[in-house]
Amino acid sequence: xxxxxxxxxxxxxxxxxxxxxxxxxxxxxxxxxxxxxxxxxxxxxxxxxxxxxxxxxxxxxxxxxxxxxxxxxxxxxxxxxxxxxxxxxxxxxxxxxxxxxxxxxxxxxxxxxxxxxxxxxxxxxxxxxxxxxxxxxxxxxxxxxxxxxxxxxxxxxxxxxxxxxxxxxxxxxxxxxxxxxxxxxxxxxxxxxxxxxxxxxxxxxxxxxxxxxxxxxxxxxxxxxxxxxxxxxxxxxxxxxxxxxxxxxxxxxxxxxxxxxxxxxxxxxxxxxxxxxxxxxxxxxxxxxxxxxxxxxxxxxxxxxxxxxxxxxxxxxxxxxxxxxxxxxxxxxxxxxxxxxxxxxxxxxxxxxxxxxxxxxxxxxxxxxxxxxxxxxxxxxxxxxxxxxxxxxxxxxxxxxxxxxxxxxxxxxxxxxxxxxxxxxxxxxxxxxxxxxxxxxxxxxxxxxxxxxxxxxxxxxxxxxxxx
Amino acid sequence: xxxxxxxxxxxxxxxxxxxxxxxxxxxxxxxxxxxxxxxxxxxxxxxxxxxxxxxxxxxxxxxxxxxxxxxxxxxxxxxxxxxxxxxxxxxxxxxxxxxxxxxxxxxxxxxxxxxxxxxxxxxxxxxxxxxxxxxxxxxxxxxxxxxxxxxxxxxxxxxxxxxxxxxxxxxxxxxxxxxxxxxxxxxxxxx
Numbered sequence: 001x002x003x004x005x006x007x008x009x010x011x012x013x014x015x016x017x018x019x020x021x022x023x024x025x026x027x028x029x030x031x032x033x034x035x036x037x038x039x040x041x042x043x044x045x046x047x048x049x050x051x052x053x054x055x056x057x058x059x060x061x062x063x064x065x066x067x068x069x070x071x072x073x074x075x076x077x078x079x080x081x082x083x084x085x086x087x088x089x090x091x092x093x094x095x096x097x098x099x100x101x102x103x104x105x106x107x108x109x110x111x112x113x114x115x116x117x118x119x120x121x122x123x124x125x126x127x128x129x130x131x132x133x134x135x136x137x138x139x140x141x142x143x144x145x146x147x148x149x150x151x152x153x154x155x156x157x158x159x160x161x162x163x164x165x166x167x168x169x170x171x172x173x174x175x176x177x178x179x180x181x182x183x184x185x186x187x188x189x190x191x192x193x194x195x196x197x198x199x200x201x202x203x204x205x206x207x208x209x210x211x212x213x214x215x216x217x218x219x220x221x222x223x224x225x226x227x228x229x230x231x232x233x234x235x236x237x238x239x240x241x242x243x244x245x246x247x248x249x250x251x252x253x254x255x256x257x258x259x260x261x262x263x264x265x266x267x268x269x270x271x272x273x274x275x276x277x278x279x280x281x282x283x284x285x286x287x288x289x290x291x292x293x294x295x296x297x298x299x300x301x302x303x304x305x306x307x308x309x310x311x312x313x314x315x316x317x318x319x320x321x322x323x324x325x326x327x328x329x330x331x332x333x334x335x336x337x338x339x340x341x342x343x344x345x346x347x348x349x350x351x352x353x354x355x356x357x358x359x360x361x362x363x364x365x366x367x368x369x370x371x372x373x374x375x376x377x378x379x380x381x382x383x384x385x386x387x388x389x390x391x392x393x394x395x396x397x398x399x400x401x402x403x404x405x406x407x408x409x410x411x412x413x414x415x416x417x418x419x420x421x422x423x424x425x426x427x428x429x430x431x432x433x434x435x436x437x438x439x440x441x442x443x444x445x446x447x448x449x450x451x452x453x454x455x456x457x458x459x460x461x462x463x464x465x466x467x468x
Numbered sequence: 469x470x471x472x473x474x475x476x477x478x479x480x481x482x483x484x485x486x487x488x489x490x491x492x493x494x495x496x497x498x499x500x501x502x503x504x505x506x507x508x509x510x511x512x513x514x515x516x517x518x519x520x521x522x523x524x525x526x527x528x529x530x531x532x533x534x535x536x537x538x539x540x541x542x543x544x545x546x547x548x549x550x551x552x553x554x555x556x557x558x559x560x561x562x563x564x565x566x567x568x569x570x571x572x573x574x575x576x577x578x579x580x581x582x583x584x585x586x587x588x589x590x591x592x593x594x595x596x597x598x599x600x601x602x603x604x605x606x607x608x609x610x611x612x613x614x615x616x617x618x619x620x621x622x623x624x625x626x627x628x629x630x631x632x633x634x635x636x637x638x639x640x641x642x643x644x645x646x647x648x649x650x651x652x653x654x655x656x657x658x659x
Contacts, residue, residue, distance in 0.1 A: 241635075244598075244599065285628070301603070303606055307606075307610070308603040308606055329603035329606070329607060331599060352600045374597040
């Protein structure tokens with residue numbers, strides 16, 4: 001995403017804070033008018049690099065009291081509440097901080113500005129850091145300021161380890177919280193957070209019926225959601241079966257298989273332009289697209305030459321090249337983070353297993369020896385792991401293989417059937433589908449198997465892909 | 469030719485007489501001499517009957533079999549399809565004897581209605597993964613197609629599409645349901 005560059009250059013931020021902030025919020029909040037940076041950015045201390053630590057080396061304890069609504073109207077107060085709750089959840093998600101539970105905040109008097117924060121009282125709660133923010137309504141939108149104070153500094157006004165000002169539209173307050181969370185994780189923990197990433201998946205939730213078939217068949221359309229399951233939105237109106245959606249690396253396009261022409265072909269929806277491209281137009285079945293890490297190529301499975309083989313093609317449909325050549329079926333490719341290798345599923349030994357091949361078609365190696373394995377997803381560097389769905393009994397479970405040691409660990413254990421894993425861009429989480437709650441739903445789970453979270457609840461939802 | 473010239477002469481003479489009669493002044497004047505041919509030609513004989521033209525007899529086409537199948541709409545056809553599904557074992561695209569028998573019957577139907585084009589849908593039960601089942605369903609559809617081609621059905625009438633486990637015919641989660649869902653399903657797309 002574009003904001004990465006802005007975040008990784010603190011010097012630029014210091015020199016041009018207002019410009020960067022305005023550009024930043026504009027980039028993050030699509031279709032919002034950039035609010036003019038009317039007020040000069042506040043003087044910021046030079047020690048922006050201060051990092052909050054805990055005393056024992058465990059996760060620093062943070063408290064996130066309710067953001068202060070500087071304008072007292074109901075809308076601003078609602079925005080302040082939304083931002084506080086979302087930021088609390090975002091900071092909890094990565095488990096880099098221990099969050100002081102919200103239910104004891106009520107015992108501490110609420111601040112009305114940065115000037116009257118009762119730091120003594122927060123120290124009593126053994127907090128290491130305190131995230132305080134203000135929300136102000138402007139004629140053009142809202143302005144938000146946030147500071148992260150080092151509560152353990154024992155100074156009357158502790159130094160702030162992080163200070164930032166944002167302004168923009170009031171349409172999506174959650175985006176401000178996600179942005180703060182990502183920046184706090186980046187500056188405090190050197191971690192690329194995922195609070196602004198999104199999930200794409202297909203779903204039958206709208207229960208629309210296919211036309212032209214005798215059997216009652218439900219269409220599946222493509223939907224997206226924030227990483228935490230909020231802001232779910234439908235993206236396609238193909239009135240057909242649309243499956244295996246996958247994000248382009250810039251998270252502005254989605255490639256997927258659609259049966260709108262009868263046989264499945266790969267389409268690319270440019271979701272912020274509202275345009276549709278057809279990547280494969282010839283006969284045959286075309287499945288499971290996967291973007292190269294630089295976004296210039298896609299690998300997909302096609303039956304155009306007789307049986308299911310893998311092909312690589314430029315994003316504009318040119319320079320088609322066949323990657324595999326075997327009478328068995330090859331399907332479900334995923335690129336290595338460097339773009340030099342592709343992991344995929346093949347049943348050339350009789351059962352589906354995960355293989356790796358160079359992007360030039362050379363250097364094939366078999367990876368798994370499971371009863372049944374499919375849908376590999378290659379973790380981002382430097383973790384170098386491949387997650388996949390493997391048969392463990394009547395159903396499937398999610399497993400992770402370290403490519404360095406070939407050791408396999410299991411993340412789910414027979415609760416329903418668990419399929420279609422997809423790594424988060426920082427490699428710390430996976431999205432997958434599970435039938436453990438009845439219908440097929442999308443869940444996220446940490447890479448150690450903890451922090452299971454249900455993302456979808458309506459209809460059946462399948463084949464999640466996590467944006468970069 | 470002879471008939472036609474005789475008729476022409478008679479027609480011309482008649483016209484002449486009529487024209488003369490119409491234009492003749494009422495004064496006495498010697499009548500013009502009658503046309504030589506009209507007065508002197510012997511009366512023509514009645515024309516001979518037309519000679520029969522030898523043309524091959526048109527044989528009406530063999531009537532389209534007047535059965536319920538040929539008169540039904542595509543939807544009705546597919547609702548009570550004369551084409552039987554071929555069922556498969558778990559995780560297999562092999563055509564067992566019952567599947568071969570079903571395909572042999574289907575081939576006979578397709579030969580009887582040579583204008584039909586067919587889509588062969590490959591389906592899977594829900595126990596495999598969604599992605600790999602797309603490949604498995606494709607193999608099932610292709611296996612059925614290959615068998616029909618070997619029985620003499622032109623390949624260009626048979627299109628394959630894999631639906632993986634997207635559209636189970638029986639939504640149950642037990643073996644009888646799974647058995648129904650592992651199939652090559654035939655849809656008539658044109659007739």
